[in-house]
Amino acid sequence: MRDAAVRSHSPFNVLVLFLALHYIGYMEQMLEESGVEFDVEPGGAMSVAAERRRGRSAVSNEAGRFEAERRHLFDDGWGTLEELPPFKTTVQVEKPKRIITRNTSPDIAFDRSINPYRGCEHGCAYCFARPTHAYMGLSAGLDFESQLFVKPNAARLLERELAAPGYQAKTIAIGTNTDPYQPIEKRYRIMREILEVLDRANHPVAIVTKSALVCRDIDILSGMAERGLAKVALSVTTLDGRLARRMEPRVASPMRRLEAIRQLKEAGIPAAVMVAPIIPGLNDDEIEAILDAAALAGASEAGYIMLRLPLEVADIFKEWLLENYPDRYRRVMSTIRSMREGKDNDATFGRRMRGSGPYAWMIGRRFEVAAKRLGLTGRRLKLRTDLFSPPAPDGVQLALF
Numbered sequence: 002m003r004d005a006a007v008r009s010h011s012p013f014n015v016l017v018l019f020l021a022l023h024y025i026g027y028m029e030q031m032l033e034e035s036g037v038e039f040d041v042e043p044g045g046a047m048s049v050a051a052e053r054r055r056g057r058s059a060v061s062n063e064a065g066r067f068e069a070e071r072r073h074l075f076d077d078g079w080g081t082l083e084e085l086p087p088f089k090t091t092v093q094v095e096k097p098k099r100i101i102t103r104n105t106s107p108d109i110a111f112d113r114s115i116n117p118y119r120g121c122e123h124g125c126a127y128c129f130a131r132p133t134h135a136y137m138g139l140s141a142g143l144d145f146e147s148q149l150f151v152k153p154n155a156a157r158l159l160e161r162e163l164a165a166p167g168y169q170a171k172t173i174a175i176g177t178n179t180d181p182y183q184p185i186e187k188r189y190r191i192m193r194e195i196l197e198v199l200d201r202a203n204h205p206v207a208i209v210t211k212s213a214l215v216c217r218d219i220d221i222l223s224g225m226a227e228r229g230l231a232k233v234a235l236s237v238t239t240l241d242g243r244l245a246r247r248m249e250p251r252v253a254s255p256m257r258r259l260e261a262i263r264q265l266k267e268a269g270i271p272a273a274v275m276v277a278p279i280i281p282g283l284n285d286d287e288i289e290a291i292l293d294a295a296a297l298a299g300a301s302e303a304g305y306i307m308l309r310l311p312l313e314v315a316d317i318f319k320e321w322l323l324e325n326y327p328d329r330y331r332r333v334m335s336t337i338r339s340m341r342e343g344k345d346n347d348a349t350f351g352r353r354m355r356g357s358g359p360y361a362w363m364i365g366r367r368f369e370v371a372a373k374r375l376g377l378t379g380r381r382l383k384l385r386t387d388l389f390s391p392p393a394p395d396g397v398q399l400a401l402f
Contacts, residue, residue, distance in 0.1 A: 048074070048320075049143060053087045056250050058126035059142040060320040065135035066313060088147045090122055092185060095150040100158035101173065108350050110381060111174040111207065115159065117191040119150035121179040123211060125238075125249045126321040127278055130178045132312040141313035146251075149185060156194035160392045163202050170389035172205040182212035184251060196221045199230075202392055205384035208233045209275065213253040213261040219268045226270040229385040234273040234304070235262050237291050239284045247325050248283075259298045266299030271382050273302035279364060280308045281336035282329045288364070289371045296375040303377035305368050307356040308337060315345040336360055 048061045064071050102114050120134060124146035131141035139148055152158075162168065175181050181192040199206050200221050208215065208231070215222075215233055225231035235258045239245050245255055253261070265272040274295035279285055292303055310318055322330055334345075340356030341347040347356070355361055372378075 049088070050085075053085060054143055055087065056124075057088060057143055057146050058124045058248060058250050058321055059146060059317055060324055061317070062140045062143040063313070063316070065137075065139055065141065066132070067135050068138065088143050090147050090149060090185070092149050092151050092189075095119060095152050096154055097152060097158070099162065100152065100155050101162050106350065108354055109177075111172055111177075113171060114174040114177045115155070115181075115195060116178045117152055117155050117175075117181050117189075117195060118179050118183060118185065119152075120145050120148060122146060122149060122183045122185060123180055123249060123252045125211075125252065127248070127280065127308055127310075127314065127318050129309045129311055129314055131314050131317060133178065135313070142317055151185065151189050152191065153189070155191050156198050159195055160198050160202075161394075163198070163204060164392045164394045168391065170204055170386040172207050172384050172386075173199070174207050174209070176209035180210050180212060181208065182210045182214040186212075186214060193218055193221070196225075198392070200225055203228065203230060203388035203390050205230045205386055207231075207384065209236060210234075211236045211238075211249065211252045211258060213257040216261050216264045219264065219270065222265070222270050223268040226268075228388060230388065232271040232273065232382055232384065233265055234275050234302075235259075235295075235300075236275040236277050237295060238277065238280075239287055240290055240294060241284075241287070244283065248321075259294055262295060262298040262300050266301075271302070272298075272300050273304065274300040274377075275304050275306070276368070277304070277306040278308040279305055280333065281340075281360065282333040283326070285364065288367055292368075292371045292375055292377060296377055300377060302381065303368075303372045303375075305364075306354050307340060307361065307364070309353060310337070310346040311348060312346075 054060070100115055102116065104112060104114070119137070121128065121130065128145070131145045134141050134145045134148075137150070139145070175192070175195070181195075186192050196206070196218055198204075206225070210233070215235075222231045222233065237255055237258050238249065240255045242254055242256075245252065262272045262274065274291065276288055276291050279288065288305070295303065308318075319330075319334065322333060326333075338344060340358050340361045342357070347353060355365060
């Protein structure tokens with residue numbers, strides 16, 4: 002990248018190049034002196050120009066981990082990099098054979114979930130679901146935010162699976178991998194179709210989202226909540242609008258999410274707040290403020306998750322951190338590693354959600370004290386399963402009388 006830039010002989014360009022290299026050298030020296038390795042190179046091989054990724058959080062678009070080939074961007078002297086178009090959201094159709102995903106993880110509260118979409122336009126820099134895009138041969142970086150997959154047959158598949166002989170109703174979690182109320186839901190309305198199926202079958206559902214679009218479906222959710230079949234959790238990462246805009250570029254503002262909690266509460270729908278993820282050095286000082294604001298809005302439960310950096314997410318987050326908050330890189334990453342056995346991520350069951358060590362313990366006690374003071378119970382509301390009524394199987398003649 003440096004060699005390519007030297008080809009320009011304009012005095013102005015030479016000055017800009019000198020200042021840029023001086024700044025990069027200064028940052029490298031600062032991080033080396035701090036004891037934290039400079040393990041992500043700013044402006045890496047697949048770094049994308051800021052003009053092409055406006056409204057996105059990922060800085061690069063590295064090939065998926067299963068790909069046999071790697072791509073490298075370089076300036077060949079003809080200025081072709083400047084001609085590349087910006088990343089635009091594209092949507093492809095995915096037709097899975099099943100829509101309910103099962104899991105046996107011992108540290109999560111559900112054993113089944115639904116994801117109406119693959120990829121997420123919200124584009125949160127820290128999203129732990131990014132690595133799933135590698136299964137489609139795509140990047141966990143900008144591809145995850147811009148190349149989305151929609152499952153238009155989700156409601157029909159769900160109805161068929163609920164009607165299967167021997168199906169036992171348990172709460173279905175929605176929003177555990179990608180947000181069901183991301184912007185394209187306004188057009189495709191797949192989440193609403195899923196709720197209509199669950200409503201007719203009296204099947205319990207728990208929703209996690211960062212979007213105020215959930216309020217569109219209050220008419221369905223309120224009726225389900227009356228029967229003890231629905232609850233919603235809004236994830237609020239920060240109350241700082243500037244930080245939210247950088248870290249979660251296409252998510253509803255923090256105030257809109259708090260307003261959504263208020264509307265859900267007024268409609269009789271149990272609403273919770275998730276302070277997630279907690280990122281040391283960025284939003285860890287806001288735990289009490291977020292809980293205060295959520296309780297005032299009407300939240301009845303609260304939970305938290307520490308930042309997780311599995312697989313490609315580690316490099317994507319560190320690239321974002323270096324671009325937006327280079328002065329905090331040392332503190333953020335060293336504290337994360339203090340909770341993760343000296344690594345960027347620790348996937349061990351029982352530790353992956355909350356971390357371990359003194360800092361993780363302190364965060365847990367702060368959250369516990371604040372939640373108790375505000376009456377935000379840590380015990381999850383248990384939804385009813387005894388009302389479940391399986392849909393009629395495909396091809397079965399319904400009774401006429």
